[in-house]
Amino acid sequence: MSPYLDSLERVFSVFWKLSRKARRTKFFFLFSQLPVAVALIIRLNSLFSGRTPATGLYLFTNIIMFFYLQMIILVLALFYGTSVCSEEVEGKTLPYLTTRPLPKSAIVLGKYGAYTAIAAAMTSFGLILSFLILNFDSLSGRAVLALPRYLGVLVFGLVSYGALFTFFGSALKRSVFFGLLFSFGWENVIQYFPGSTQRLAIAHYLKSFLPSPPAGRFAFLTFRLEPTPPGLSLLVLGLVTTACLTLAGLVFSKKEYILED
Amino acid sequence: MTPVIAARNLAKWYGNVLGLSDVTLEIEPGVTGLLGPNGAGKSTFLKLLTGQIKPSIGEVTILGRPVRGDASLYSRIGFCPEQDAFYEEMTGREFVTSLLRLHRFSAGEARTRAERALGTVDLRGDGDRLIKAYSRGMRQRLKFAQAIAHDPEIIILDEPLNGLDPLGKRKLIRLVREFRGEGRTIIVSSHVLPEIEALTRTIVLIHQGKIFARGDIHEIRDLIDSHPHLVSIRCPEPRSLAARFLADGHVLKVDFGADGRSLLVETNDRDEFFGRLGRLIVSDAVKVEEITSPDDNLQAVFDYLVGK
Amino acid sequence: MTIREKGYFHWEGPLRERRFAWWPITRLGLRLAFKKKGFKFLYFGSFIPALVFLVGIYISERIGEFRYMIRGSSQLLEVNPAFFKTYYTSDFLLFMMVMLMVVGGAGLVADDLRHNALQLYFSRPLEKRDYLAGKASVLVALLLSLTLLPGLAFIIFKLLFSGSFRFIADYPWILLSVAAYSAAVTAFFCLYTLLLSSLSRNRRYVSILLFAVYLVSDILFGIFYGNFKNPAFALLSLKANLQQAGAFLFRQKLPYDIPAGWSILILAAVGAAAWLVVNKRVRSVEVVK
Numbered sequence: 001m002s003p004y005l006d007s008l009e010r011v012f013s014v015f016w017k018l019s020r021k022a023r024r025t026k027f028f029f030l031f032s033q034l035p036v037a038v039a040l041i042i043r044l045n046s047l048f049s050g051r052t053p054a055t056g057l058y059l060f061t062n063i064i065m066f067f068y069l070q071m072i073i074l075v076l077a078l079f080y081g082t083s084v085c086s087e088e089v090e091g092k093t094l095p096y097l098t099t100r101p102l103p104k105s106a107i108v109l110g111k112y113g114a115y116t117a118i119a120a121a122m123t124s125f126g127l128i129l130s131f132l133i134l135n136f137d138s139l140s141g142r143a144v145l146a147l148p149r150y151l152g153v154l155v156f157g158l159v160s161y162g163a164l165f166t167f168f169g170s171a172l173k174r175s176v177f178f179g180l181l182f183s184f185g186w187e188n189v190i191q192y193f194p195g196s197t198q199r200l201a202i203a204h205y206l207k208s209f210l211p212s213p214p215a216g217r218f219a220f221l222t223f224r225l226e227p228t229p230p231g232l233s234l235l236v237l238g239l240v241t242t243a244c245l246t247l248a249g250l251v252f253s254k255k256e257y258i259l260e261d
Numbered sequence: 262m263t264p265v266i267a268a269r270n271l272a273k274w275y276g277n278v279l280g281l282s283d284v285t286l287e288i289e290p291g292v293t294g295l296l297g298p299n300g301a302g303k304s305t306f307l308k309l310l311t312g313q314i315k316p317s318i319g320e321v322t323i324l325g326r327p328v329r330g331d332a333s334l335y336s337r338i339g340f341c342p343e344q345d346a347f348y349e350e351m352t353g354r355e356f357v358t359s360l361l362r363l364h365r366f367s368a369g370e371a372r373t374r375a376e377r378a379l380g381t382v383d384l385r386g387d388g389d390r391l392i393k394a395y396s397r398g399m400r401q402r403l404k405f406a407q408a409i410a411h412d413p414e415i416i417i418l419d420e421p422l423n424g425l426d427p428l429g430k431r432k433l434i435r436l437v438r439e440f441r442g443e444g445r446t447i448i449v450s451s452h453v454l455p456e457i458e459a460l461t462r463t464i465v466l467i468h469q470g471k472i473f474a475r476g477d478i479h480e481i482r483d484l485i486d487s488h489p490h491l492v493s494i495r496c497p498e499p500r501s502l503a504a505r506f507l508a509d510g511h512v513l514k515v516d517f518g519a520d521g522r523s524l525l526v527e528t529n530d531r532d533e534f535f536g537r538l539g540r541l542i543v544s545d546a547v548k549v550e551e552i553t554s555p556d557d558n559l560q561a562v563f564d565y566l567v568g569k
Numbered sequence: 570m571t572i573r574e575k576g577y578f579h580w581e582g583p584l585r586e587r588r589f590a591w592w593p594i595t596r597l598g599l600r601l602a603f604k605k606k607g608f609k610f611l612y613f614g615s616f617i618p619a620l621v622f623l624v625g626i627y628i629s630e631r632i633g634e635f636r637y638m639i640r641g642s643s644q645l646l647e648v649n650p651a652f653f654k655t656y657y658t659s660d661f662l663l664f665m666m667v668m669l670m671v672v673g674g675a676g677l678v679a680d681d682l683r684h685n686a687l688q689l690y691f692s693r694p695l696e697k698r699d700y701l702a703g704k705a706s707v708l709v710a711l712l713l714s715l716t717l718l719p720g721l722a723f724i725i726f727k728l729l730f731s732g733s734f735r736f737i738a739d740y741p742w743i744l745l746s747v748a749a750y751s752a753a754v755t756a757f758f759c760l761y762t763l764l765l766s767s768l769s770r771n772r773r774y775v776s777i778l779l780f781a782v783y784l785v786s787d788i789l790f791g792i793f794y795g796n797f798k799n800p801a802f803a804l805l806s807l808k809a810n811l812q813q814a815g816a817f818l819f820r821q822k823l824p825y826d827i828p829a830g831w832s833i834l835i836l837a838a839v840g841a842a843a844w845l846v847v848n849k850r851v852r853s854v855e856v857v858k
Contacts, residue, residue, distance in 0.1 A: 006365065014359045022350055024774065034785065042796055063792050071788055075781045079774065086773060092346035096407065099311050100363040101336040174607055176776045177672060184784065256314045258275070259344060 007102045011110025012117075019118050028076060032122040035067045039130040056135035057143055061210060064130045065150060069206060072123060073157045074183040080115035081165025082175040084108060085252060092259045105249030108170065112245065116162045120155050127154055146211060153209045160202050160237045163244035170251040192224050202240065205233040263325045264289055265415060265446040266310065270319035273305050280305035282470040284319070288448065292441045294457035295450035296563065297467035303450040304343060306467065307419050310448070311340050323415065336364060339413035341404045343420045347392045353399075354379065354388035357407050364411045378410035381436065397424040405433065415446045422456050434459050454563060466566060473566045482556070489513050490531040494538070495551035499524040502549075505541055506534070525555075590695055594703025599710060602673040611672055612711070615665040619719035622656045623726060630730040648727050650740055653720065654819040657750055658812040662715070666758055669711055671779045674762040676772040677704045678851065683770040687851065697851060705759050712755040720747035742820075750818045754811055757836050761807075764843035767850035783807055800826040810835050 001009070019025055042059060085108065088094040097107050127150060135143050164182075168175040191201040198204045208227040228236070264287035271284040281302045297303050308314045309321050312328035320327060323334055348356060357378055361371035379385045382402035387395070395403065401424045408416060418437075422430045437460055440447055451457050457464060458478070465475040474481045496502055503515045503524055511530035518524065528534040531554075541547050556565075602608050629646040656662065681687050690700050724744065727736050737743070765778045790806035793799070803809040803825040810832040816822065817829030 007363075010362050010365070014362055017355075018348060018351060018359070024771075031781070034789075038789065038792055041793070045797065059796075063796070067788060067792065071781075071785060075777060079777050082773060087771075090771075090773070091348075092342075092344040093348060095311070095313060095340060095342040095344075096360060097363070098313055099335050099338065099340040100360065101332050101334070101365065102363055103332050174605075174672075176773050177607055180668075180671065180776070180780055184780065258314075 004103060004106060007106035008110045008113070011097075011102065011107055012113045015111050015114035016117060019114060024079075025118060025122075028079070028119075029122050032072050032076065032119075033126045033129070035064045035072065036126050036129045036133065038067065039064055039133040043133050056138050057146065060131055060134045060150075064127070064134070065153070065210065068123060068127060068154055069157060069203065070188070072126075073119070073154060073161060074187070076119040076123065077116075077158055077161035078165050078176065078179040078183060080119050081112070081162040082169035082179060084111045084115060084166045085170040085248070085257075086175055089257045089259065094257055094259060104253040108166065108249050108252045109245060112162060112166045112248070116158055119158050119162070123154055123158065124151055127151060149209060149211070153206050156209070156234070156237050157202070157206045160206075160241045160244075163241040163248070164202070167244040167248040167251070170248045170255070194224060194226070198224070198226065199228065202237070204228065205236050208233040266321070266323050266448070267325075268306075268309075268319065268321045271306075271309060271316050271321055272318040273309060273314065274317045279470045281309070284467075284472055286465060286472065286475060288446060290444055290446045291463060292437060292447045292449060292461035294461045294464040295448055295467065296452070296454065296457050296464050297450075298452055301452075301467045302470040303452075303467055304419060305470070307340075307417055307448070307450055311338065311417060336411065337414050339408035339411065339416045341408040341416075341418045341421050343423070345397070345400055345424075347400065347403070349393040350391065352389050352391055353384055353395065353403050353406075356392060356403065357410050360407050361410050366411070374410050374412075375406075378406040381409065382406045383432070398426055398429050401425055402429065402433075405436075409440075413445075416440060416448070418447065418449045420451055421449060422451065422453065430456070466563065468566070489527045489529045490534075490554065491556045492526045492528065492531070492534060492538075493523060493551075493553045493555050494526065494549055495523045496547070496549045497522065498548070502541070502547055505545070505547075506537055509534075509537060522550075590699040591703030591706060594690075594700065595706035595710070598677060598704065598707030602707065602711070605672065608669075608672045611665070611668055615662070615669060615715050616719070618656060618659060618662050618665075619715075619722070622652070622719070622723060625652070626723060626726050627730055648723075648736070650743060650746065650819040651821055653723065653743065653747065654815055654821045656719070656723070657716065657754070657819070658815040658824075660808070663808055663811060666712060666715060666754070667780060667783050669715075670708065670758055670762040671776045673711055674708050675766055675775040675779060677707060678763060678766040678847070679769055679772045679775045682767070682850075683772070697848070700851065701763070701847065705763060708759040708762055709755055712758055713751060716751035716754055717748065720751060746818045746820070750815055753814055753818070753833075753836070757811070757840055760840040760843035760847070763847050767847045803827060804831055804835050807836075807839075 039060075042063070088097060098104065128147070131147055131150070132139075161183075165175070165179050168179050168182075172178055187201050187203050191198050191203040191207070204225070205228060207225055209230055227233075266288035268284050268286050272282050273280040284306065295303050295306065305314070309316055310323070310328065312330075312334075315329050322328070323338065326334055328334060348359075351359065354375055357375040358371045361374050362368065364371075366374060376385065376388075379388050382405055384399060384402055384406060387399060392400065392403065401421070405418070405421060408418065421433060425433060434456075437447055437449065441461075449457065449460055462478050463476065464478055464481070466473045466481075494502065499517055499522065503517070503526075506512050506526075507515065511528050511533050512526060513529060514527035516525040516527075526534065538549075538552070542549055603612075625646055626648050629648050632646065681690070687700075691697075724736070724747070728734060761782075762779060765782070766775050769775050769778070787806045787808050790802050790809055793802040793805065803813065804827065809825060812824050813827070813829050813832035814836060816824055817833070823829055
């Protein structure tokens with residue numbers, strides 16, 4: 001293994017272990033299972049009332065995925081992404097990392113990888129559980145084949161949002177404030193604009209991967225969506241992720257972080 | 262011979278605030294004390310040394326190589342920062358082991374080295390407790406443990422004795438002396454003069470971002486011509502002794518002790534004074550019980566140079 | 570000229586206890602908040618709706634001159650309790666209040682917990698109630714300036730522009746409604762912010778929580794209401810409960826078909842729970858297990 005990859009792997013392994021047992025992980029795990037509770041309530045209601053207003057897949061795509069894409073992964077990516085650099089500076093533990101024989105960019109990438117993996121594991125667990133709850137009595141081949149697609153959308157979302165917020169955390173002092181403005185201001189508004197404007201939102205490319213169910217009262221997830229072809233969406237997300245991580249690595253390597261006494 | 266650490270025209274500004282100004286020095290193996298009051302520039306110098314910040318002017322090299330941008334150098338450097346900061350949700354053992362893993366040691370070797378380092382600082386028994394439950398002294402010792410766990414040849418300690426009880430301080434001082442005996446290069450920064458004096462005679466005195474003096478404590482003291490030396494003499498007849506050298510031009514002042522059995526002489530030529538005193542003792546059979554130089558120490562050097 | 574001894578002076582006079590022990594904490598909190606450029610921008614930006622509504626009051630009194638601009642119903646600009654309710658329960662105003670709490674309130678207790686500053690506070694002649702009152706007052710000052718002040722301004726300018734007291738005669742309870750709703754929403758957000766700020770030592774974490782809890786409650790309401798069509802799910806949403814309370818206090822038609830008392834009870838319960846937790850978390854002595 002090349003020395004750089006070796007450094008990356010070591011940083012990943014240290015922070016994967018640390019974040020697995022962190023108290024905040026337990027909180028975020030519960031937070032990421034909220035859609036499971038929602039799915040359970042909806043399912044139990046339909047079982048007891050005997051009414052099924054829509055198919056499990058429809059409810060899953062438009063309610064559960066909506067919840068994950070427009071709330072859960074944004075919060076997780078914002079917290080974990082900004083934490084990559086900010087928590088070392090705020091916690092004054094930065095010298096322990098920068099005085100090890102590691103390239104500085106490997107520190108950023110390794111931590112980013114570990115935190116994204118944790119977030120992906122938590123949300124994937126919840127997503128799969130929600131999917132099974134809503135579709136357990138209609139697990140057709142089509143439905144089961146769709147699940148990896150949904151998981152992929154979730155992971156791509158965490159990867160790209162996480163990269164963006166990692167850059168925010170490395171470069172900006174008020175990274176959370178700008179992250180909130182971006183996530184719940186810009187992303188929430190721009191993705192519903194017509195034409196090319198909606199292509200300025202990461203959410204647009206994530207939603208472009210989703211199957212488009214028939215319009216219904218829950219269709220706000222794909223409301224006004226003019227999807228981009230999946231290949232192009234993947235390319236754009238890849239470029240955004242690469243650019244943000246490269247910038248984060250560069251900023252972290254060059255910037256002087258003054259730790260408050 | 263290439264010095265271990267070399268700084269040339271090193272300067273650092275934080276905006277308009279001068280952190281360090283025109284520092285040029287070389288550090289050889291052994292213990293070097295970095296001495297100065299709070300805000301003098303010690304931590305700035307150490308941060309420049311460890312590559313955490315980059316110089317505004319000048320350069321600093323370790324083993325002939327520039328620090329910043331050469332991550333491989335850190336396998337030979339151990340740094341104990343001043344801040345009391347840790348990954349609080351780790352245990353002490355996990356903390357040291359994890360940082361060793363970042364040094365490319367295998368998992369097994371990292372564990373072995375961590376055990377050894379924890380044993381060195383007497384934290385082996387508390388290694389499985391969470392760091393947030395550690396006392397101040399334990400936290401300080403843990404910081405030292407992570408700095409030495411990978412057997413670095415250069416150890417940089419920023420205020421290492423902070424928070425330690427007297428026993429802990431003695432142990433750490435003994436450890437530093439052992440490392441010196443092994444030929445390692447140790448830089449210790451402190452504003453507590455007795456601590457530095459206990460560790461080394463080689464000091465670099467920093468104040469207001471500049472180096473005021475460097476070298477052996479006693480040599481520096483001798484070089485301070487502008488300040489008279491004090492000599493304390495304990496004898497049965499201090500006034501009689503004083504009368505014998507009051508006429509000497511190099512004696513500036515004489516104070517008598519409250520107990521009536523000592524006198525404190527201020528002279529601007531210590532060698533001449535001691536020569537005269539020696540002749541008096543021999544020729545006039547003057548009885549003298551004790552002779553000391555109260556200002557031949559770091560506190561006096563510090564006070565004289567810093568202008569207190 | 571006499572040489573004064575620069576020694577330690579003993580105060581020979583009487584020791585006067587400060588009446589409002591919490592005031593220095595409030596003053597410091599406000600000063601620190603306004604030191605941040607982002608906060609100043611956000612704070613003054615939060616007054617945009619108030620300015621818009623104030624202009625609306627002016628236009629409503631000069632409706633003839635502006636008729637060319639307003640096509641359709643001029644009832645849009647009728648200044649009545651519905652006008653006040655629209656301002657107070659607007660999504661934008663509530664969103665800006667949450668953002669102000671994020672930027673100005675997230676670190677109020679969290680930073681003190683992080684830096685172990687509680688011991689510094691309680692080693693002074695300061696009770697826990699003084700500490701909490703001081704911290705709460707920072708938020709109260711910010712929130713009241715967005716609620717009570719604009720409400721009073723609307724009433725005053727309405728009277729000024731109309732040139733008569735008819736507005737007060739028509740709606741004599743309006744002042745009470747403005748005060749009551751301002752107090753209610755201020756108290757709620759104040760306790761909500763202090764609760765979350767006292768739960769963590771990490772200000773960043775608290776900032777995200779402040780936003781996330783508010784938003785998630787609304788999303789859950791949207792999902793369950795969309796699926797079950799039961800208005801009772803509005804009780805899940807903090808925003809919906811505030812809007813219910815606002816409509817009730819301004820004697821308007823309730824947005825959701827549930828008794829307003831339930832919404833007020835939910836808000837009060839959240840506030841009470843917040844108060845209990847904050848009281849438990851803020852201690853002068855920390856126990857490390």
